[in-house]
Amino acid sequence: MAENERNNDPLFGNDEGKPKMPKFNVYWVYIIIIIGFFMLQYFYSGKNAQVTTWQEVKNQMLANDEVSKLVVVRNLGKVEVFLKEDKLAKYKERLGEGFGAVPKSGPHFYFTIGSIETFERQLSEAQANVEESKKIYPEYLERPNYWSDILSWVLPFAILIAIWIFIFRRISRGAGGGAGGNIFSVGKSKAQLFDKESRPKVDFKDVAGLEEAKIEVMEIVDFLKNPKKYTELGGKIPKGALLVGPPGTGKTLLAKAVAGEANVPFFSMSGSEFVEMFVGVGASRVRDLFRQAKEKAPCIVFIDEIDAIGRARGKNPSFSGNDERENTLNQLLTEMDGFASNQGVIILAATNRADILDRALLRAGRFDRQIHVELPDLKERLDIFKVHLRPLKLEENLDISFLAKQTPGFSGADIANVCNEAALIAARKNKKFVEKQDFLDAIDRIIGGLEKKNKIISKEERRTIAYHEAGHATVSWLLEHANPLLKVSIIPRGRSLGAAWYLPEERQITTTEQLFDEMCATLGGRAAEEVNFNRISTGALSDLERVTKQAYAMVAYFGMGKTLGNISYYDSTGQAEFTFSKPYSEKTAEQIDAEVKELIDNAYERAKQILTENHDGHVKLAELLLEREVIYSEDLEQIFGPRKTLSREQELVKELDEEAHKDEPKTNQ
Numbered sequence: 001m002a003e004n005e006r007n008n009d010p011l012f013g014n015d016e017g018k019p020k021m022p023k024f025n026v027y028w029v030y031i032i033i034i035i036g037f038f039m040l041q042y043f044y045s046g047k048n049a050q051v052t053t054w055q056e057v058k059n060q061m062l063a064n065d066e067v068s069k070l071v072v073v074r075n076l077g078k079v080e081v082f083l084k085e086d087k088l089a090k091y092k093e094r095l096g097e098g099f100g101a102v103p104k105s106g107p108h109f110y111f112t113i114g115s116i117e118t119f120e121r122q123l124s125e126a127q128a129n130v131e132e133s134k135k136i137y138p139e140y141l142e143r144p145n146y147w148s149d150i151l152s153w154v155l156p157f158a159i160l161i162a163i164w165i166f167i168f169r170r171i172s173r174g175a176g177g178g179a180g181g182n183i184f185s186v187g188k189s190k191a192q193l194f195d196k197e198s199r200p201k202v203d204f205k206d207v208a209g210l211e212e213a214k215i216e217v218m219e220i221v222d223f224l225k226n227p228k229k230y231t232e233l234g235g236k237i238p239k240g241a242l243l244v245g246p247p248g249t250g251k252t253l254l255a256k257a258v259a260g261e262a263n264v265p266f267f268s269m270s271g272s273e274f275v276e277m278f279v280g281v282g283a284s285r286v287r288d289l290f291r292q293a294k295e296k297a298p299c300i301v302f303i304d305e306i307d308a309i310g311r312a313r314g315k316n317p318s319f320s321g322n323d324e325r326e327n328t329l330n331q332l333l334t335e336m337d338g339f340a341s342n343q344g345v346i347i348l349a350a351t352n353r354a355d356i357l358d359r360a361l362l363r364a365g366r367f368d369r370q371i372h373v374e375l376p377d378l379k380e381r382l383d384i385f386k387v388h389l390r391p392l393k394l395e396e397n398l399d400i401s402f403l404a405k406q407t408p409g410f411s412g413a414d415i416a417n418v419c420n421e422a423a424l425i426a427a428r429k430n431k432k433f434v435e436k437q438d439f440l441d442a443i444d445r446i447i448g449g450l451e452k453k454n455k456i457i458s459k460e461e462r463r464t465i466a467y468h469e470a471g472h473a474t475v476s477w478l479l480e481h482a483n484p485l486l487k488v489s490i491i492p493r494g495r496s497l498g499a500a501w502y503l504p505e506e507r508q509i510t511t512t513e514q515l516f517d518e519m520c521a522t523l524g525g526r527a528a529e530e531v532n533f534n535r536i537s538t539g540a541l542s543d544l545e546r547v548t549k550q551a552y553a554m555v556a557y558f559g560m561g562k563t564l565g566n567i568s569y570y571d572s573t574g575q576a577e578f579t580f581s582k583p584y585s586e587k588t589a590e591q592i593d594a595e596v597k598e599l600i601d602n603a604y605e606r607a608k609q610i611l612t613e614n615h616d617g618h619v620k621l622a623e624l625l626l627e628r629e630v631i632y633s634e635d636l637e638q639i640f641g642p643r644k645t646l647s648r649e650q651e652l653v654k655e656l657d658e659e660a661h662k663d664e665p666k667t668n669q
Contacts, residue, residue, distance in 0.1 A: 049080060049102060050094050052109040054119075057081055058126045061109075062136065066090070070123075070138040071107065072116060076145075079119065079138070080107035116140075193267055193292075202256040208387040209380030209412070210250055216241065216371045217254055220346060221262045224298050238368040240336065240347035242306075244354040245373030248413030251350035254373065255302045258348065265299040267292070271308030274328050282309065282328030290335040290345065297344030306349040312358040329358060337365045355572060375411055378404055384412050388419040395433045403439055406486070408503060418442050447501070448493035457497065463626065464529060465490050468539055469498040470622035471528025474614060475607050476502065476521035477636050477643055481514040483521070484643060489630045497539065512560050515550065519603040520610070522547050527607040528618065547603070551596040561595045564588070614640070 061067045066087040071080040085104065088095065095102040102108055113119040120138075127135045204214055223230060223237045230237060243251040259266040267289065274282040293301050309328045336347060349367065351357065361367065376384055381404040389400065407415060421442035426434040457465070469488050476482040483502040490498040526540040555561035557570040569583050582589065611618055617639045624639075625631050637643065 049107040049110045052081065052111050054111055054113075054122065057109070057111065058122070062126055065134065067136050068106075070136055072113075072119070072138045072140045073143050074116065074140060075142050077114075078110050078112045081109040081111070082106035083108045193265060193296075202253070202260045204257050204261060206387065207250060207253055207257050208383035209376045210254065210373060211380075213243070213250075213254060213371050213373050214257075216369060217258055218261070220300075220348070221258055224262055224264050224300070224346065227298070237346065239345075239365060240349065240367040241369040241371055242354065242362070242367040243348065243350040243371050243373055245352060246375060246411060247352050248411035249373045249375060250412045251352075251373050252304055253412070255304070255348055255350060258300060259302070262300060265293075265296040267296075267299065267301045269301075269303055271303055271305045271310070274309050275325060282324055283331035286328060286331040286335055293345045298346075299344070300346050300348055302348040302350075304350050306361075307351045307353040307356060310349075310351070310357045310361050312356055329361070333358075333360055333366065336361075375409060376415075381407055381410065381415060384415045385419070388416050392419060392423055393433050395435045398436060402436070405503065406440070406443055414446065417446060421445060444489075444493070444501075448489075448499045457492070461497075462490065463622075464533065464537055465498045465539065466625045467528050467532050467618075467622045468525040468537075469500055470618055470625055471524040471526075471531075471607075471611060472500045472521060473524075473631075473636060474618045474621060474640070475524030475527070475610050476500075477640055478610055478614060479517040479520055481511075481517035483518065485633055485636060487630065487632050488625060490625055491629055512554070515554055515560070516599075516603060519547050519550060519600070520607045522550075523600075523604045523607045524611065527604060527611055528622075531608055531611045531615070532619070532622075547600055548596070551599045552592070554599065555592050555595045561592070563591050563595055 057067070061081065061083070064087075066083055067081060068084045069082045071082070072078075073080065083091070083106065088104065088108070091108070095108060123136075123138065204218060207214060220238070220241055227237060243254060245251055255268070259268070269289065274285050289301065293299050309325055309332065311325065311329075313326050313329065347367070354362075354370070362370070382401055385400050385403050403418075407418065410418070418439065419442075422434050422438040425441050425445075426438045429438075431438070469490055473485050473488045476485050486501040486503045488498075488500045493499060522543050523540075525543055526536055529536050529540075555564060557568050559566040559568050561567075571583070584592075621631070621636065621639055624635060
């Protein structure tokens with residue numbers, strides 16, 4: 001063998017051609033012992049006694065005087081047959097020869113019996129004509145079954161041990177498998193570590209809108225990249241930032257962008273992962289998380305849904321004096337800003353319930369900054385659409401600004417769902433490109449639900465639904481401060497039999513006149529039923545619920561009541577969630593109820609007045625809706641004339657149109 005071949009051969013090492021020796025393993029010793037035990041059993045114990053029958057023993061062995069003795073084993077219910085030594089040659093083929101033969105000392109054969117009394121009677125009958133000196137009298141004995149006795153003792157304990165090992169292995173995998181995979185790692189942190197190799201492929205370019213929030217978060221990344229720029233002036237790097245906002249607005253996406261942009265280790269963990277079935281596990285995992293973070297410093301620790309452990313102490317609906325969640329929170333507070341230093345570790349957290357968090361968690365020194373991530377406005381929705389429309393094949397000259405106008409109040413997650421649903425609808429219709437109508441159908445499906453054109457509705461019910469929806473459309477179109485109507489449909493969707501789509505104005509504060517006009521438009525459906533049919537139906541349930549809540553908010557929260565005046569019973573701290581009493585007296589409650597009823601009655605009467613004054617237009621609109629099933633704002637403009645539009649709304653739409661024409665989005669084909 002050549003030298004290079006010897007070096008490449010797996011049996012030889014690289015040093016001087018010495019063969020590689022396999023590593024010693026103690027399991028090989030156990031295997032050799034077991035194999036040796038079975039070999040001894042096979043070669044030295046020989047065959048066991050052969051099976052026979054009582055008929056063979058009676059007709060051949062006893063009849064030919066071949067039996068030396070019979071042994072009855074009582075506890076096993078069998079009879080062993082011992083042959084005379086000079087008669088063994090006759091049964092040589094059955095008993096075998098050499099090492100594998102049945103031992104000459106016997107027993108040579110055996111057969112089973114039903115009862116000892118029956119066997120004794122049959123043996124006596126078989127030897128009735130035999131001389132007394134040649135008769136065989138059986139011997140009786142009890143032979144213990146050692147294997148059965150051992151198994152009866154060992155097997156239950158073995159099953160219990162196996163179950164114990166199985167359960168605790170599952171627990172260790174679920175609770176601490178990432179840190180050793182055994183029961184002692186249940187208190188280890190389950191945080192996912194992202195470094196240079198496993199960093200998410202998300203950066204700030206993928207986060208559309210949220211410009212103010214991105215500036216705050218990008219500054220945190222800059223703290224870690226260029227710390228000297230800030231520490232040279234004597235400043236200290238902030239210890240934590242809390243992302244606050246409604247669900248789906250992009251809090252977790254911002255954290256992913258931070259992980260993608262920062263060149264430091266990034267620990268990601270959910271707040272619920274601190275809480276476990278064992279007492280003290282949450283606090284132990286907090287300690288282990290910060291121990292790992294300090295070893296990797298400078299780094300970022302992201303805790304998603306921190307309200308799972310950060311709920312204010314003393315407000316939990318728990319009757320335990322030693323709550324596990326509170327212990328976890330106490331440990332988190334200590335680690336974030338306690339006696340020990342925590343240099344180089346920045347905490348990012350996200351929640352949509354900042355009002356229930358503990359004050360000690362929100363103070364400066366722990367979470368120095370609160371970054372509010374709100375629902376996107378008109379311009380931000382346009383930017384978000386541009387991001388999610390990149391992978392789609394769109395029709396030419398698709399007006400993206402139109403889509404942004406059609407989705408007021410949508411979060412970033414909702415917009416992503418609209419784009420995906422539009423692509424699915426276009427594929428279902430075998431289209432090559434996603435068209436404008438596909439996006440409108442997707443928005444309708446997300447807001448109202450799936451169309452149910454086959455739902456059985458009588459002509460009278462359909463007529464009532466048409467006049468009801470036309471009442472909403474008429475009142476909202478003729479009121480100056482109500483939201484402008486976009487589309488009305490009497491096609492059943494989800495649990496609703498009809499629906500009206502509005503285009504809410506982008507505003508931050510709302511006046512009393514605006515709220516009152518919205519209430520009138522909401523009650524327009526019930527008012528239309530009474531004006532045209534002189535009866536009402538249950539179709540206005542959701543309208544009444546919405547109006548009632550809005551009226552109570554105006555009186556009890558916003559201080560818009562005539563009697564109560566500038567008084568608000570709104571609790572921004574969240575403490576009222578766990579109390580069983582109202583913050584006002586019974587007399588005040590009566591005043592609130594009276595003002596709410598008066599407010600709703602006035603709105604209802606005004607809606608009836610508008611429908612009565614514009615009866616012809618309302619009827620024409622309802623009949624058009626019965627004919628087409630879907631009508632748009634252009635149809636209302638032809639019947640009632642142009643609507644009074646607020647100047648703020650005009651400015652927003654004009655500004656958006658200028659933005660769209662300035663930077664025309666490219667379409668993928």
